[in-house]
Amino acid sequence: MEKNTILLTCLCLLFATSVPAQKEASFESRFSTEQLHDAPAALIPFPREWSWEGNYLELSGLFLAQAEALSPSLIRIWKSITHFYGLSESPEEGMEILFKEDDSLGPEAYKLRVSEKSIEITASADAGRFYALQTLKQLISQEGESRRLPLCTISDWPAYPVRGFMIDVGRNFQSLASLKKQLDIMSQYKLNTFHWHLTDRPAWRIESKRYPQLTDAANHRPTRDPGKFYSYDDIRELIGYARERHIAIIPEIDMPGHSDSFSKAMGVKMESEEGMEILENVLEEFFAEIPTEDCPIIHIGSDEVRIDNPEEFISRMVGICEANGRKVVVWNPGLNASDSVIRQTWQGRHLQKSSYKEIDSWNNYVNNGEPMTQVLRLFFKPIGYPSDNEVIGGILCFWPDVNLDNEADAFRQNPVYPSLLTYAWSTWTAGVLQAPEEYYTVLPPKNSEAFRYFSAFENMLVTHEHKFFTHEPFQYFLQCDKEWKLVGPFGQHDGNLLAGPIKEHYTSQGRELAWKEATGNTLVIRDRFKQGGYYPDAEPGQTYYAITYIHSDKGRKMHTWIGFETPLRANRTYTGIPELGQWDPNGGAIWINDEALPPPTWENPGWRPTKTDGWGTPEEQEAPWNQEELYWTREPTAVPLKKGWNKIVAKIPGTTGYQNWMFTFVPLNMEGLRFSTNPEGFSTYYFQKKSHFEQLPNDEKEIIFLGDSITDGCEWSEMFGNKKIKNRGISGDVTRGILGRMEEVVESKPDKIFLMIGVNDLARGLPAEEVVDNTRLIVQRIREASPETKIYLQSLLPVNDAFGMFAGHTDKGAAILSVNRELKKMEGPNVTFIGLHEAFANAEGKLKASVTNDGLHLNGNGYQLWAELIKNYIQK
Secondary structure: OOHHHHHHHHHHHHHOOOOOOOOOOOOEOOOOOOHHHHHHOOOOOOOEEEEEEEEEOOOOOOEEEOOHHHHHHHHHHHHHHHHHHHOOOOOOOOOOEEEOOOOOOOOOOEEEEEOOOOOEEEEEOOOHHHHHHHHHHHHOOOOEEEEEEEEEEEEEEEOOEEEEEEEOOOOOOOHHHHHHHHHHHHHOOOOOOOEOOOOOEOOOEEOOOOOOOHHHHHHHOOOOOOOOOEHHHHHHHHEEEEEEEOOOEEEEEEOOOOOOHHHHHHOOOOOOOHHHHHHHHHHHHHHHHHHOOOOOEEEEEEOOOOOOOOHEEEEEEHHHHHHOOOOOOOEEEOOOHHHHHHHHEOOOOOOOOOEEEEOOOOOHHHOOOOHHHHHHHHHOOOOOOOEEEEEEEEEEEEOOOOOOOOHHHHHHHHOHHHHHHHHHHHHHHEEEOOOOOHHHHHHHHOOOHHHHHHHHHHHHHHHHHHHHHOOOOOOOOOOOEEEEEEEEEEEEEOOOOOOOOOOOOOOOOOOOEOOOEEEEEEEEEEEOOOOOOOOOOOOOOOOEEEEEEEOOOOOOOEEEEEEEEEEOOOOOOOOOOOOOOOOOOOEEEEEEEEOOOOOOOOOOOOOOOOOOOOOHHHHOOOOOOHHOOOOOOOOEEOOOOEEEEEEEEEEEOOOOOOOEEEEEEEEOOOOOEEOOOOOOOOOOOHHHHHHHHHHHOOOOOEEEEEOOOOHHHOHHHHHHHOOOOOEEEEOOOOOHHHHHOHHHHHHHOOOOEEEOOOHHHHOOOOHHHHHHHHHHHHHHHHHHHHHOOOOEEEEOOOOHHHHHHOHHHHHOHHHHHHHHHHOOOOOOOOOOEEEEHHEEEEOOOOOOOOOOOOOOOHHHHHHHHHHHHHHHHHHH
């Protein structure tokens, strides 16, 4: 029964209606950023409809009341959940999981309802029930011994019927154990199609009883696991394993190209008459061993080849497959088959409008992806874009072309798992409906909706890394928190332009160069495939510079991935390994606080591939990637940071048109660190207000209120009926900001200054003693410029974390008390301390709820209380 259900599901899904392609350049998403943030768990892929009740239940166990009637696959996933979280399976201790039928739902759709009494799963088929349990696994959270489950209702179904992953085992063999591991991970993220590329130039990996020479080691490339292949028993075993996980396998026998091992074994080319007869026999044998119910779809390749008889060849091969009841898939572009044949698109060009069905694999190759930007590419490119055909889904492709030392290296050298999770989101959720193509290589502008949306997703992605991939290579780190500025182009030999003081403007070759804001762990200058970057028109011989500042809460060694070019793992054509003493063979360099950062001691200094563009030489294709060639596989660099702000400058030259021109800088632990291109943390609003204050007239006997948003938020002159009072508060200001505008503050020789500043400093990681030191400097500057001015140091107000807002501020209660104690010690001639904290604090020492609506800022009641406390000082 289970076999028939899977087969019918697979065939129905292939002919289902797809989501139409989108071509507009604006960003449009299925959900809002707030909806992603409001979810009580990081769900990948994200469900279609939901209702969160806001409450949780404590979970000690899960049990199946109908276990005897359930399939082995459901029992297995249930047990995997209880084992993962250490939950009881006893009815006496656990929450009951109930299954209900609803034939109106699609075969992969489900409804999941978590109430205080039970967990109800409604579906029409086992696939839906299976996916509901996978969602349940992600919904559970664990802290210590506590396990919680949110009360909710979810209705979910996939955007596309084909959601797949392809791996090439023709070039580098993967054991059944490795493939099963990939199937397990695929099923966890609701991917339902495994594309198995079984034959290629180096080797034929399918058993052949009639032509055993096809799998003879003598006819395989000697460096590529010669003689390793899958028996028909192996193939049937893997198909059965996949079926239990609701995954259909599409085997690929690539023809007539990529067929060196076939030609060597058989002594003929595939497109010859004898070759076609052999292929027909091979296919007949395969179909006899692997019946239609196990393999309703077969892939026959057909790309990257020119033959004299394309029509004859493709019609005969398709004919033999269809005569055996199989649907056929070919690559697009490839040989021109009839419209009954499904196309799998691997290039964005040659997309003619037609009536065939289409699977999208364009621009998604994992082996071509730089880890950080690969996730962008997969996230922002809608499935099917830019095709106008009926797109039935997508298959993520993985071609580890270069020789491997061992099968695990394929996953260490390529961002497989970050890509796979992102693609699961794209094919099931279809969260991005349309987006500008430039987002495939660079993050959207800061504070745009697209940026916020991606930031919400990447937080989910990293949550899954920490929860489910602790023992697997997962080459991704949060990058929306990394700010940079770029400037260029300069001439290639312009030297270390930014190693000294930074200028606002530079001139090169007669034109003024403006800084460009950039964000991320990898800054793409120009993508090798000319698909974008911050400077898509950059040319060889040009140099760009990047700058940022990192604030560290202490002196430390920051372990960091650093790279100046990302080789594509399809071939070994790039600019090579630097000479000793260099970071980059193209001349790239990096400075920390104006000191050159020493590069690694390269094991193979100065190695260059023979070719600088196109495909690598056969000899170099057989040399496995060295660990030092990829920034994420070599040892991280220990970057020295001092306490406080650190300037980071990188020189990023380009020398060839084929260079994957980029710069990567990824701290592996961001605890206690913060990136900024504005090291003092001043906002645009700060500069607007500062400029405005500088234009306002001065009065005699001014009373100035000086501070941040808490001061900024009150109409002080109206509060006291005194036009001499001037509000000089700026929302977001810090102690260094006050120092930066001191000239305007003291210019009028004010009668009084009421100062409250410091909570933003604490929220940005400054220790209490530094806030106090800066405040002492503010007092000193006032006294030097205007000795008669009376200074009123107002204590920092308490904060309250119960509102769930401004978490970086409202957890600083102890530091605020420490600052206030030191402020009181500054009292002296013309310096008075006003202790406000106690009057604003509740019994727990937190900001009273009656004076705030967010735990940090004041409402009308708060300002009225403040005015009452200081009115005598105003009137003195």
